[in-house]
Amino acid sequence: MKRIACYAALTAVSLFPCLPALAQDYSGRTLVVGTWGGDIERLLREHVAGPLEAMTGAKVEFLLGGSGDRMSKMVAERNNPTMDVTFQNIYEAPAALKEGLVVAPDAALVPTAADVWAGMNDGCYAMSLVGLGIAYSKALFPEAPEWADLWKEEFKGKMAYAPYPSSEGDGMLAVAARIAGVSERDPDATFAKLAELGAPVLSYSSLDEVFTLMDAGEIAAAPMISGYVLSNLENYEGIGFVFPKSPGPVLVRDMVCQVANSPEPELAQMFIDLALSVETQTAYAKELNFGPTNSKVELTEAEADRVINTPEEVTSLLQLDWPYVIEQRSDWTDRWNKQILGQ
Amino acid sequence: MKQTPDIKPIATALLVAPAAILMFGVFVLPFLFLVVLSFWSQVPGSLGLDPTFTLANYARIISDSYYLGGLWTTLWLSGLVTLLCLVLALPLARWIVLHAKRTKGLLIGLCILPLVCGALLPTLGLVNLLSPLGFINGALKSMGLIKTSLPLLGNIAGVSIGLIQAFLPLMILPLISTNERIPHDYEKAAMSLGATRLVAWRRVLLPLMLPGIVAGSLLVFCASLTAFVTPQILGQGKVVTFASLAYQQAAMVLDWPFASALGMVMLLFLALAGILGALVSRGLGRSS
Amino acid sequence: MTGSPYLRIRSVQKSYKGSVALHDIDLDVEQGAFVSLLGPSGCGKSTLLQILAGLLEPDRGQIQLDGADITNLPPWRRNIGLVFQNYALFPHLSIRQNVRFGLDMLGMGRVEAEKRVDESLEMVGLDPSLSRRPGELSGGQQQRVAIARAIAIRPRLLLMDEPLSNLDAVLRHKVRLELRELHDRTGITTIMVTHDQAEALATSDRIAVMQSGRILQYEAPETLYGAPATAFIAGFVGSPPANLLPLTASGPDNWTLADGQVWQPAAVLAPKANGAQSGRACLIALRPETLTIGTSGDGGLPARVAAVEFNGGDRLVHAETGGTRITVRIAASQAIASPDILLFPPQQAPVLFDATTGTRL
Incomplete structure (x- = not known):
């Protein structure tokens, strides 16, 4: 009994400095x-x-x-x-x-x-806060493009996208809707408009993949999150990035x-x-x-x-009704697979 | 003469039990859950699951030409890779067994290397090699053989190259094993009887190698059918395989029931391949 | 058989990774002959056979068969039958399909081919209705099928690589006679590779004894036996082979043995009669069956009996003399009273070899 009390006291004493x-x-x-x-x-x-x-x-x-x-x-x-x-x-x-x-x-x-x-x-x-802007090949776009410029005939089939579903993909759909004069709640028109850009050169799995090809002019442009592109711009001379104005960049x-x-x-x-x-x-x-x-x-x-x-700046950005987008996820994935990638 | 004592059944059961329980808990049960899951559906707009039994997932796969197209691409890609692996591995395996007596271990080690390296690193390396700005195109251009880059990525060609590189070992190893039982004398005998090398292969060697061919083909076919990383990266989103679709649904769209259904369809074809292989093997066994 | 030989091998050489397997081989084989390539393992006999079959390319040299140069012909165009040591029967085909293989290669019609298969199987003593797979047959039967398969195509040349090595001793004895009989019946020019000298002696018209990639002697069995060209041949051919006793000429009449013993043989055996200068180291070939054992007399070699083997019809006496063990064959009835005996070589010109070069004196 005495021993236990001894040990207990010792333990308490050793813990004392830890109290604060x-x-x-x-x-x-x-x-x-x-x-x-x-x-x-x-x-x-x-x-x-x-x-x-x-x-x-x-x-x-x-x-x-x-x-x-x-x-x-x-x-x-x-x-x-x-x-x-x-x-x-x-x-x-x-x-x-x-x-x-x-x-x-x-x-x-x-x-x-x-x-x-x-x-x-x-x-x-x-x-x-990042915005979805346009990463573009300076060789094909001597001046920074607007969203609408991407729809020019000579750039058809020269886009690159991230694998869908992704915020880049959803953002691009929103832009396509606006350019078509509708909102993303009209998926038929939205996807039809985006499909006009042609099938992408690739769905990239790494940034280097898309940057190397963009630098060389094999890819014209890609909707990308500003943060990633800006950090890499120093390494690739042939790539530029812009926050377009009409519509503005998509808020992500x-x-x-x-x-x-x-x-x-x-x-x-x-x-x-x-x-x-x-x-x-x-x-x-x-x-x-x-x-x-x-x-x-x-x-x-x-x-x-x-x-x-x-x-x-935030209010000037294009904001999506994200809960609505989530609801459409399965349907939009199917449409993306078939109408955008499957061309 | 004293007979060796029989191992009591109870002892066998106890030895096997830990592994069996592990397999059951970690593999069988989750797998059964996946099967059940494929008959459920996802509550629209949410991540919840609706456990009402439904065939809607399967109906969607069968009735949609996109998914059927993906299935067809997956099947014929796997078949192509299997065939090409066979063509490459047959002479190589025979050569190693006949001529590389001392270096055989080293060569087999080299052949197995892709298996050991995993799927990702060699695939990424291939991206560099096959890219329009990559080594192969660069070399061909500098030799003046081509002017514009050959598209070796984002198509069946690129994915096939990646899958062949990854799964050739699965074909080589069974073939080496089979070839060790086919002595060089067989070719020599056939040639002395008037068969050219090609005829000797066709009439003597290939029939004898069939067990190895079946085993290797089954392995490569099943591996290619379910391959994910390689087609995803080398296909650049343009080669639609069932594995990619299943991943997209499971990890990104989060429609787990549908992803399970896609997985079950793949499993069906794996089972069919396995049954076919078993039938061929049994047929071979019967005729010999 | 006059005129140019059926098979001419000229100046064939072959090396592997720096070491020479065949040095400049010349060989002629008459049509219909049964020739053996005899020698210890590593002498190059199998290499030469493979070159004849077209399975190996010689570094240099020429091979002519029936007047045509076949050196560069691939094996499938040579019409040469090959029988392997382990038969190499195709396990996935039946016996009949095996034998028919070469005929299918020739494009022979089914009826004719089946008839030929029957003939070939009968010729090797097998029942043509045998409908099994090779794996179900005994070694002896498999070998017959291998031979039937090779002769079914009526080859111009039949090559056999150690055909009897995988058979047990009793079968070997029986089958080698059958091989000779088969050859006599078909008349096919045959070349057999073997390391067993008894086999070669029993079956061949001529034997080419090979050692280290060279042909030492190419003669009929009797000549090889009676007049061997080198000490190696003398000590290799025969059952049992000749005894080789080392001795040095010491003077015109005497030989000194390895243990210092001096031997004064009969005149015809003396150094003087055989051109051996004093001091010349030699080997004398003493055939076991020509030596006699006695207890007294001139010109005998003193020896001590170490062992006696009973052989049924005769006895083999192993005796030590001059530091060497000598084997003598005597009648079973002859008794050996004491271990100290005298060995008497036959009174005729001896077979003497130079001890260093091994060549005949």
Whole structure:
């Protein structure tokens, strides 16, 4: 009895110095974050995971892959999620919320969310703003093209698209609809208009694939997310990028979501808080050319030029009714396969 | 004479049980779920599943010329790859068995290399090789043989090259095994009796190699039928295979019931190929 | 058989990866002859056979068959029958289909071909109604089918590569006679490769003894046996082969054996009579059946009996002399009283070889 008391006292004494840290101590815990690999992973490690690990003693584990896989994972793990934080596309976030897979954004739990431009946090927290613009071959387009210029006869069959479904594909459909004078709610006219561009040269699986061919003039243009293209422009002299004006670029957002019923909700909230912070958002803008969603971010004029970072710019963008698009996913995929690729 | 003791059935059962349970839990059960899933449907506009029994998924595949076309492309691509692998592997396997006594291990190792490297890396390497701006076109142009690039990507040619490169080992290994049982003397005897090399192959060697040919063909056909990464990357979205369609539905459209149905159709053809192979083998066994 | 030979092999050479398999081979074979290529393994006999069949290309040289140059003809145009050591019967075809194979290659009509198959099978002593696969037959039967298959095409030349090696001893004895009888009946020019000298002696009209890629001697069996050209041949041919006793000439009348013993044989056997200068190292070939054993007399070689083998009809006495073991064949009835005996070579001109070169004196 005496011995047990001795040991108990010793244990208590040795734990004493840890008491202040216990309030914020998550050592031994792991936060699982799903995101895209490459530069995004690198930035998140540097600006979010690193500080979080130092602050809490927890470990951050990254699961890399495409957002579609993460959607499938969440649905499959609905009752027992293993992922805490996930990065999704703009069209996936509302669906995820509707299905109860993610926690609705709450500025009470994630303070920096309050700094995000109003109305952006629908479904999940808005992580970055990018626009769908036109990446084009300077050899074929001496001047930066408008959307309508792509429909010129000489460029037929020289486009490149990302595999569908994708935000690039949906954005391009929206543009085609506008050019045809309808909205995306008229799929027959929309797809017919897009089909006028001819079958694509390729559905690319990597950026290098499409950039090499575009640089050489074998591909005329491709609808692309500004961030990726701008980062690569230095490597390819023959490629240009433009945000067209009529219609404007299509707004695309990366969203970061807290998975519902995940093992580490507090750590998840802390992670998202850091991701939305000025520091991380600035890094995103400077290094990836992804527009910050945090209104408090300040950029130089040169930097601001390359990204979408003000509400005015945002309102000038073409916004899609994403929940509607999701509903049409199966039908549009079929149409894309048959009418666009299958020509 | 003392008889060796029989292994008690209970002991056998205990030894097999762990693997069997694992297989059952990790493979059989999920597989059965997939079968069931193919008869469900997805609630439109949501990610939920409607478990009412329906044949709609299968009806969609059968009635839509796009999916039938994809099935046809998949089947005839697999057949083409199998045939080409056969043509390439037959002389190579025989040569290795007859002439490469000392280097045989090394050569077999080289042949197996694609299997070991996985699907992705060699395929990406092939993209560089086959691209309009890639090595092959560059070499042919600099030799003055062509003026404009040959389209070797985004078509059956490119995908076939990728699949042949990946699955040739599956044809070579069974053929090597079969050829080891066919001594060189058989060709020599046939030639001394008046058969040219070609006739000797046709009348003597090929019939004797049939078991290996059947085994290898079955392996290559089934592997090609279900290949995903290679047709996706080398086909550049323009070669529609059932595996790509299944992936698109499963991982991007998230219509899991329909994706399951696509998978079941592929499985049907795998089963048919397997049955055909078994029948041919049995026929061979009976006639010898 | 006069006139130019049926098969002429001229200056054929073959090397593999630097080592020479055949050095400048010349050989003539008359039409209808039965010739053996005899030698230990590695002597080049199988290589020569493959070259004759067209399965190997010689580095140099020429082969003429029936007046025509066939050196560059592919095997399927030579009309040469080939019988392999392990028969090489096609396992997926029946016996009859195997035998018919060559006839199908010739484009022969079905009726005629079937008749020829019957003939060939009968000729090798098999029942033509045999409807089995090769795998179901015994070794001896498979060999007959292999021969039937080769002769069915009525080849100009029949080549056999160690045809009896895979048979057991009893069958071997029986079948080699049948081979000779078959040859006599068909009259096909036959070349057999073997390492078994008894086989060659029993069946052949002429034997080409080969060693290290060269033909040492090409004669009828009796000549080979009675007048071997080299010590190797003497020590190889015969059952048992000749004993080779090393001795050195010491003076005109005496020989010194390896153990220092001095032997003064009969005059006809002395060094002087055979042109051996004093000090010349030689080998004398002593045939087991021509040696006699005695206990006294002049010119005998003292020897000590080491072992005696009973052979049914005769005895083989193994005795040691001059550091060498000598085998003598005596009648079964002859008794050996004591282990110390005298060996008497026959009183005639001996077969002597130079000890270093092996050539005949």
